[in-house]
Amino acid sequence: MALVSVENLSFTYAGASSPALRDVNFTVEAGEFAAICGPTGCGKSTVLRLLKREIAPLGEKSGRITLFGEEQDALDSLRSAAAVGFVMQKPEEQIVTDKVWHELAFGLENLGMPQGEIAARVAETAAYFGIEDWFTQSTATLSGGQKQLLNLAGVIVMQPELLILDEPTAQLDPIAASEFIAALRRLNRDLGLTVLLVEHRLEEIVPAADRLIVMEDGRVTDSGAPADVLARMGDSPLFRAMPAASRLWRSTGKIGSCPLDVRSGRSWLEANFTNSVRALPPEEEREAGEPALEFSDVWFRYERSAPDVLRGLTLTARVGECFAVLGGNGSGKTTALSAAAGIFKPYAGQIRVFGKKLKDWRNQSLYRECLALLPQDVQTVFLCNSVREELREAGADPASLPFDLSPLLDRHPYDLSGGEQQLVALGKVLASKPRLLLLDEPTKGLDVGMKDRLLGLLGDLRDGGMTIAAVTHDVEFAASFADRCALFFRGEAVASGTPREIFSKNSFYTTAAARMTRGFYDNAVTVEDAAALALKNGRRGGLS
Amino acid sequence: MRSLEDYHPRAVGLYFLAVTCIAVFSMNPVIVAESLAGSLLLYLVRHGFRDGKTHLGTLGLFVVLTLVNPVVSHNGVTPLFVVNNNPVTLEALLFGAFTAAMITGTLYWFRSFSEIMTSDKLLCLFGALSPKLALLFSMALRYVPHFRRQSERVQASQRAMGLYKEDNLIDAARGGTRVFSILLTWALENGIVTADSMAARGYGLGRRSSYTIFLFRRRDFVFLLFSILLTAATIAGSFRLGYSYYPVFRVDIPDAWGSAGLAAYGLLALLPAIIEIKEAVRWRWYLSKI
Numbered sequence: 001m002a003l004v005s006v007e008n009l010s011f012t013y014a015g016a017s018s019p020a021l022r023d024v025n026f027t028v029e030a031g032e033f034a035a036i037c038g039p040t041g042c043g044k045s046t047v048l049r050l051l052k053r054e055i056a057p058l059g060e061k062s063g064r065i066t067l068f069g070e071e072q073d074a075l076d077s078l079r080s081a082a083a084v085g086f087v088m089q090k091p092e093e094q095i096v097t098d099k100v101w102h103e104l105a106f107g108l109e110n111l112g113m114p115q116g117e118i119a120a121r122v123a124e125t126a127a128y129f130g131i132e133d134w135f136t137q138s139t140a141t142l143s144g145g146q147k148q149l150l151n152l153a154g155v156i157v158m159q160p161e162l163l164i165l166d167e168p169t170a171q172l173d174p175i176a177a178s179e180f181i182a183a184l185r186r187l188n189r190d191l192g193l194t195v196l197l198v199e200h201r202l203e204e205i206v207p208a209a210d211r212l213i214v215m216e217d218g219r220v221t222d223s224g225a226p227a228d229v230l231a232r233m234g235d236s237p238l239f240r241a242m243p244a245a246s247r248l249w250r251s252t253g254k255i256g257s258c259p260l261d262v263r264s265g266r267s268w269l270e271a272n273f274t275n276s277v278r279a280l281p282p283e284e285e286r287e288a289g290e291p292a293l294e295f296s297d298v299w300f301r302y303e304r305s306a307p308d309v310l311r312g313l314t315l316t317a318r319v320g321e322c323f324a325v326l327g328g329n330g331s332g333k334t335t336a337l338s339a340a341a342g343i344f345k346p347y348a349g350q351i352r353v354f355g356k357k358l359k360d361w362r363n364q365s366l367y368r369e370c371l372a373l374l375p376q377d378v379q380t381v382f383l384c385n386s387v388r389e390e391l392r393e394a395g396a397d398p399a400s401l402p403f404d405l406s407p408l409l410d411r412h413p414y415d416l417s418g419g420e421q422q423l424v425a426l427g428k429v430l431a432s433k434p435r436l437l438l439l440d441e442p443t444k445g446l447d448v449g450m451k452d453r454l455l456g457l458l459g460d461l462r463d464g465g466m467t468i469a470a471v472t473h474d475v476e477f478a479a480s481f482a483d484r485c486a487l488f489f490r491g492e493a494v495a496s497g498t499p500r501e502i503f504s505k506n507s508f509y510t511t512a513a514a515r516m517t518r519g520f521y522d523n524a525v526t527v528e529d530a531a532a533l534a535l536k537n538g539r540r541g542g543l544s
Numbered sequence: 545m546r547s548l549e550d551y552h553p554r555a556v557g558l559y560f561l562a563v564t565c566i567a568v569f570s571m572n573p574v575i576v577a578e579s580l581a582g583s584l585l586l587y588l589v590r591h592g593f594r595d596g597k598t599h600l601g602t603l604g605l606f607v608v609l610t611l612v613n614p615v616v617s618h619n620g621v622t623p624l625f626v627v628n629n630n631p632v633t634l635e636a637l638l639f640g641a642f643t644a645a646m647i648t649g650t651l652y653w654f655r656s657f658s659e660i661m662t663s664d665k666l667l668c669l670f671g672a673l674s675p676k677l678a679l680l681f682s683m684a685l686r687y688v689p690h691f692r693r694q695s696e697r698v699q700a701s702q703r704a705m706g707l708y709k710e711d712n713l714i715d716a717a718r719g720g721t722r723v724f725s726i727l728l729t730w731a732l733e734n735g736i737v738t739a740d741s742m743a744a745r746g747y748g749l750g751r752r753s754s755y756t757i758f759l760f761r762r763r764d765f766v767f768l769l770f771s772i773l774l775t776a777a778t779i780a781g782s783f784r785l786g787y788s789y790y791p792v793f794r795v796d797i798p799d800a801w802g803s804a805g806l807a808a809y810g811l812l813a814l815l816p817a818i819i820e821i822k823e824a825v826r827w828r829w830y831l832s833k834i
Binding site (some may be wrong): 055077082088093096099102105107108109110111113115119140338342364366367372373379381383385394414428429432 | 667682693697705740748751
């Protein structure tokens, strides 16, 4: 019997003119791992919120939602709160209390559970999620990944029968995101917990999912096993968000059944294509320009007694290139970028911007027509009540921006979607006409469409002569964005080169396409590279 | 090994309440001396002789407080010397010294209190009064650093865009106000997420219970019982005690009840130091077996 069944669900937000959902139908069986995908604004978050009665949006609803075989409205309120777990996007803001143990107990306290039972449940949940080590810490000291894991644990402790997640990994770095998804898979497998989630990053979700539900424009357009859904999917831009293996399968003519993960993609590629041509011709080197940003032997620590964050960092980004800085958490990427923007001062070494020492850029001349930093949390860029005021404050003319912000001008910056906020913030920092643009995790929380748009934009800016240096965790983005990359480890740049050089050498810290073709092709880094090579080689057995 | 930390917050909280209240409300010289000795000993047992600066500062405060009284008050019958036709009396000096001892003793009690009673222990105390109040307290504790961090981030972002001028005071104040105003918006905006997260976990459905990781063990009960008995004995005995500072400094020889009261407070003040020492010795013994 279906655990969740949604029949003819239509929904119009209070005050909205057109419905957000039209005739939505789908079911999720008990024990399934189901994922909903669709472009931004297709109504997927609305569906999730309607399933959780306590936080359902206001508006006009018609149709039927059945949970655990009962009408949603007929569920007892305590049962409804406990049996449907809901985890949202922002790790920090979901946390209610100041201590980890109290956060775990929060839901159970709300149910009025006695002390002894809470103690047992909190203990077993903390043990299951490996939280013991930070059990008595303040929630403020946790990393983003730990916070989100705590949010998950805080819901699981209430023993839900259905777990709903709304883009839970959007704000996490890829390693924390993988760990989070692994935790979800384990819950699903170990406890038979039914999981329903919405996610933009589908590389790891789709192979794990039993059911993929596709939504477009407020409707469910397809639902079923992921391989079948992908096989049926037409020329949808949604495919860009799918795993590398299935994109390769699609762009080489859909031979056989659709592979979903790196392992099956690899065997599928080896079974169907030859590899007599192993490598693509090397990329044309861009002309090496003057150095735009130069670190020479830079050392930095936050406090006298703290450990070094930058340890003799030496690197150069040249005029007119897109430079990507990659590396794990705590490798000093963001610190290096902030030091380049003059926010932190290194205690040894020299940073030069366009050949001039940082301290010689006096009276904020550094920030006028020279350098601009787009921070990781773009909300920190905004100070005003509308986009128009924001741009006016920075002295930006909306008409002269390389992208159109006119539909957003009268909205509050906080009301925009993540991607729109990114664009407005970019518009604001571009107002000072920088020659060197520094970006900190520009793709965090963006969907694939928005990512592509950003890539195009940055390419145009570069072609206009701007130097762009981006710090990112997102290897797929770096592979398409960068002319050169540097890999950070413990406050040093340990390797640098073109994305092809870096990613075809690395075996873990690299793109899915590179992992899939490693040892078979030599320098395929993106799905496009792999597809080009596969098509050049032709099919195995002489068929083509 | 700081064993007082491991006692239940309710026992420790009540102990500190009793010991400081008696110290503050009684100016009996013996009680004041006992309070100072007990609190200082506890601090020394916990920290050793490391915090020289703290002690030196406190000593300075003690001296200043002692000297202030004879300067402004000229009561008393034993003039020590005369300044500008004003006698400086022994009684005023003694009153100053004991007031200073009372204040520094209380200061040391509070130092130990704030170290031992961390926020989660205070929360446990509040939780007993009202689970809602406890939650509010906990949320506030989370929010303050959260707010401060975001404020730092916003300022760094604005600085890196060259839009945040701090060249003069007026610009800095203007910038600060604007950052504060957007932080309020930010707090309200994110408050919605927190509210959803609370509602999704059943907040407001019924009567909340209050969970605490602290267990009330047998030794907590013993500690609490001792504290209550000693406090009661001190209060009972205090009615039999005679003393005065003016016009003549005098401490009467107490009768049996009064002596018992003084002894009870002495024990009360020494109780935490005794526990700490006992635990330290016991720990040495355990350690020798590892």
